[in-house]
Amino acid sequence: xxxxxxxVPSARPMRADARRNHDRILAAAAEAVAEQGxxxxxxxxxxxxxxxxxxxxxxxxxxxxLLEAVxxxxxxxxxxxxxxxxxxxxxxxxxxxWLGAVAAHAxxxxxxxxxxxxxxxxxxxxxxxxxxxxxTNAGADLLDRARRAKAVRPDVPITDLLKLVNAIxxxxxxxxxxxxxxxxxxxxxLTGVRKAxx
Amino acid sequence: xxxxxxxVPSARPMRADARRNHDRILAAAAEAVAEQGxxxxxxxxxxxxxxxxxxxxxxxxxxxxLLEAVxxxxxxxxxxxxxxxxxxxxxxxxxxxWLGAVAAHAxxxxxxxxxxxxxxxxxxxxxxxxxxxxxTNAGADLLDRARRAKAVRPDVPITDLLKLVNAIxxxxxxxxxxxxxxxxxxxxxLTGVRKAxx
DNA sequence: ACTTAAATGGGGTGGCCCTCCGGTTATGGT
DNA sequence: ACCATAACCGGAGGGCCACCCCATTTAAGT
Numbered sequence: 001x002x003x004x005x006x007x008v009p010s011a012r013p014m015r016a017d018a019r020r021n022h023d024r025i026l027a028a029a030a031e032a033v034a035e036q037g038x039x040x041x042x043x044x045x046x047x048x049x050x051x052x053x054x055x056x057x058x059x060x061x062x063x064x065x066l067l068e069a070v071x072x073x074x075x076x077x078x079x080x081x082x083x084x085x086x087x088x089x090x091x092x093x094x095x096x097x098w099l100g101a102v103a104a105h106a107x108x109x110x111x112x113x114x115x116x117x118x119x120x121x122x123x124x125x126x127x128x129x130x131x132x133x134x135x136t137n138a139g140a141d142l143l144d145r146a147r148r149a150k151a152v153r154p155d156v157p158i159t160d161l162l163k164l165v166n167a168i169x170x171x172x173x174x175x176x177x178x179x180x181x182x183x184x185x186x187x188x189x190l191t192g193v194r195k196a197x198x
Numbered sequence: 199x200x201x202x203x204x205x206v207p208s209a210r211p212m213r214a215d216a217r218r219n220h221d222r223i224l225a226a227a228a229e230a231v232a233e234q235g236x237x238x239x240x241x242x243x244x245x246x247x248x249x250x251x252x253x254x255x256x257x258x259x260x261x262x263x264l265l266e267a268v269x270x271x272x273x274x275x276x277x278x279x280x281x282x283x284x285x286x287x288x289x290x291x292x293x294x295x296w297l298g299a300v301a302a303h304a305x306x307x308x309x310x311x312x313x314x315x316x317x318x319x320x321x322x323x324x325x326x327x328x329x330x331x332x333x334t335n336a337g338a339d340l341l342d343r344a345r346r347a348k349a350v351r352p353d354v355p356i357t358d359l360l361k362l363v364n365a366i367x368x369x370x371x372x373x374x375x376x377x378x379x380x381x382x383x384x385x386x387x388l389t390g391v392r393k394a395x396x
Numbered sequence: 397a398c399t400t401a402a403a404t405g406g407g408g409t410g411g412c413c414c415t416c417c418g419g420t421t422a423t424g425g426t
Numbered sequence: 427a428c429c430a431t432a433a434c435c436g437g438a439g440g441g442c443c444a445c446c447c448c449a450t451t452t453a454a455g456t
Contacts, residue, residue, distance in 0.1 A: 014403095015403065015453055015454075016454090017402095017403065017404080017452070017453065018402080018403060018404090021403085021404085041443065041444090042443080042444065042445090043442085043443060043444075044443095051404085051405080052405030052406070053405080053443095053444080053445080054404070054406085054445085054446075054447085055403080055405065057444080057445060057446080058403080063444095117369060156386065160379075160382060160383055160386065163366075163369055163370065163379075163383060164366070164369075164383055164386065164387065166369060167365040167368065167370075167383070168362070170365065171315060171362075171368060172361070172365075181358075181361075184358060185361060185362055185365070188354065188358065188362065188387065189386065189387040213421085213422055213433060213434065214422065214423090215421070215422070215434065215435080216433075216434060239412065239413090240412080240413070240414090241411080241412065241413075244436095249435085249436080250435065250436030251413080251414080251436080251437095252415075252416085252435075253434080253435060253436065255413085255414060255415080256435085261413095397456100398455105398456085399456085400453105400454090400455090401452105401454090401455105402451105402452085402454095403450105403451085403452075404449105404450080404451070404452085405448105405450090406447105406448100406449100406450105407447090407448100408445105408447080409446085409447105410443100410444095411442100411444085412442080412444105413440105413441090413442085413443105415438105415440085416437105416439085417437100417438095418435105418436105418437100419434105419437105420433105420434080420435070421432105421433085421434075421435085422431105422432095422433080422434085423430105423431090423432090423433090424430100424431100425428105425429090425430090426427100426428080426430105
């Protein structure tokens, strides 16, 4: 659970001040991103955290890294939701509600969609389990079940589905009624995913 | 056709040097945006045009204004396409192919989707016929025909449709196979628009 | 307490957007 | 052909930002 042990438990534990700063930065970043979205100023985040900008850049070498850290908890929650829904009797319903939950999280946490979109492929490699891959894996399971139940087209990859969800959220992010719009557009798109027969 | 006469024909014609700079800026902007997307540096555009940054800002007070000018031709072409398709026998097909054309333009002209998304509502008002409204009007006609032919759900507004298209294009813009992905995702979303019955 | 390696942050560099203002130039009337 | 003038130009500068260097501070192990 601690930042030091979460990524590489074998690494030497962080120094106390380092960890403290790490956490303060993370808290400040969460706050700033919630207010201003994924493009929030890194310097202001450092300022809020009461930390030099160099310290922020040392702890998080790229904006993407910082966002991943900020949203890790939320993403883990979504993955847990997916696991919970996987046991349900209606695979289609499970998939649909989960995608709705992803959208809901994305619109209520500005910047999440952008963070989820940019996978490990662009930006820095050597980035272990990114939000992108975590979400993808969680969704793949739900989609697989729905596919086996013949509730979805067999040729739709989970990446496309998530790209659609994130695209929608990204697009409506700065509208006043983002949640309502995202829901409407997602429903629109989803009905096309469901087979005509079922 | 000339920049001076297109917007307000009654206005006094621009001075020769002003018009020359206007055109050079536009050309440089088109080039830069094609390479780097809608976020291209305005200063670099001015530099490419061999013009001071102040001149650029005088001709185009906001980035949005510049993008609108850059894409005006493309948007007009899309509107013309819509008008041409409106006469066809199959309203659904007309709508679908037009949306495909919009997507194709958006992925092959980086920044267009972003420009289309931001309507007149945000940013500066008093912006006459923006790309957003032009496209919306052109699409409304096609959608209306399709709706009258009962080929689409009656409750889907054209704004949602275009938002979906632009969202998709924006999301896949920086992927290597953007065109293919956009097409796939659009088809996915569109099939949900079409009524199950027809 | 003392040593040492890790961590810090002020300050510098270079880039961006945007505005002011003194100098320049095209233009229309004479 | 000339001039007065309004329109236009662009360098310089302010404010903000990401990112890096390095002298200084500080936690951790003995």
